[in-house]
Amino acid sequence: MSISNENAAESLAAVEDTISRTRKAIASTYESPFLIVWGVVWVSGFLGTHFFLQWVNWIWGFLCTVGAAATAVICWRQFRVWAPTKTAGERRMGLRTSLFWPLFFLYAFVWLSIMEPHSGIQMNAFLCTAVMFAYVVIGLWFDSWIMVFLGLGVTASTLAGLYLIPPAYYCLWMALAGGGPLLVTGLYIGLRWK
Amino acid sequence: MSELNGVIHQPVRLRIMASLVALDKDEQVDFTYLRRLLKLTDGNLGAHLARLEAAGYIKIEKTFVARKPRTYVRATGKGHDALHGHIAALEQILRGSGK
Numbered sequence A: 001m002s003i004s005n006e007n008a009a010e011s012l013a014a015v016e017d018t019i020s021r022t023r024k025a026i027a028s029t030y031e032s033p034f035l036i037v038w039g040v041v042w043v044s045g046f047l048g049t050h051f052f053l054q055w056v057n058w059i060w061g062f063l064c065t066v067g068a069a070a071t072a073v074i075c076w077r078q079f080r081v082w083a084p085t086k087t088a089g090e091r092r093m094g095l096r097t098s099l100f101w102p103l104f105f106l107y108a109f110v111w112l113s114i115m116e117p118h119s120g121i122q123m124n125a126f127l128c129t130a131v132m133f134a135y136v137v138i139g140l141w142f143d144s145w146i147m148v149f150l151g152l153g154v155t156a157s158t159l160a161g162l163y164l165i166p167p168a169y170y171c172l173w174m175a176l177a178g179g180g181p182l183l184v185t186g187l188y189i190g191l192r193w194k
Numbered sequence B: 001m002s003e004l005n006g007v008i009h010q011p012v013r014l015r016i017m018a019s020l021v022a023l024d025k026d027e028q029v030d031f032t033y034l035r036r037l038l039k040l041t042d043g044n045l046g047a048h049l050a051r052l053e054a055a056g057y058i059k060i061e062k063t064f065v066a067r068k069p070r071t072y073v074r075a076t077g078k079g080h081d082a083l084h085g086h087i088a089a090l091e092q093i094l095r096g097s098g099k
Helices: A003-051 A051-079 A090-115 A120-141 A145-163 A167-193 B009-019 B033-037 B044-053 B075-094
Strands: B029-032 B059-064 B068-075
Touching: A003 A145, A003 A167, A003 B009, A003 B075, A051 B029, A090 A120, A120 A145, A120 A167, A145 A167, A167 B033, B009 B033, B009 B044, B009 B059, B009 B068, B009 B075, B029 B033, B033 B044, B033 B068, B044 B059, B068 B075
Parallel strands: none
Antiparallel strands: B029 B068, B059 B068
């Protein structure tokens, strides 16, 4: 079998394009809904906190409950009802991931109680950077560079909010520079990588 | 020296194999998802998968998920080797032409 150079170049380009599109499409299917849900939670939570500070506990309690319930439904749909891919070790991986988040928050609250932050903003910045650290870990674990970069980027935004932005505007900043990137990334990969 | 693979070189089968090799080694992809991803019809995808399966390059598994029938496809080790060999042959052609 012999082919022309042009045909060989076209075939190689088709292989590279298909590999890249497949990886992006699968990343989009699995990651986009979670990022959209938590992007909406962060944006609504921070805007709500800025404008109705007296209800901060209710706002975050309600939004985190809704976010956790939506996450559980998405997980159930992806792993049980509509799984575009499956692997031999999926059950084990699913178990690991579902154990990771409760354990992670348990540790985060242990560290909070040890360190005793001086202000609500410090406590919030700690939790935001801790969650973003989890994004980085999950990104490395599942080979998802967008999660790694998103985690590092939002961590940098949070630190900028903590050290550079006047405290009165911290929540507005975090709605824009914390929740915004989660939501925009989720929408972007959901719409463009499908 | 790698050689071109006549089964894989067909454009649709080349894209199917590239898609399957993009997954992890033991990862399978849903037939409907693959069809949508590669913008193929049921019949077209089915025919090419049958050809690849006959060559031993892919494995097709029919199963039930939430009581609905589902078909999953994955590349075999032989399929991975065949695609990589084909890619190496394509690269040799381009290197030979000085591109």
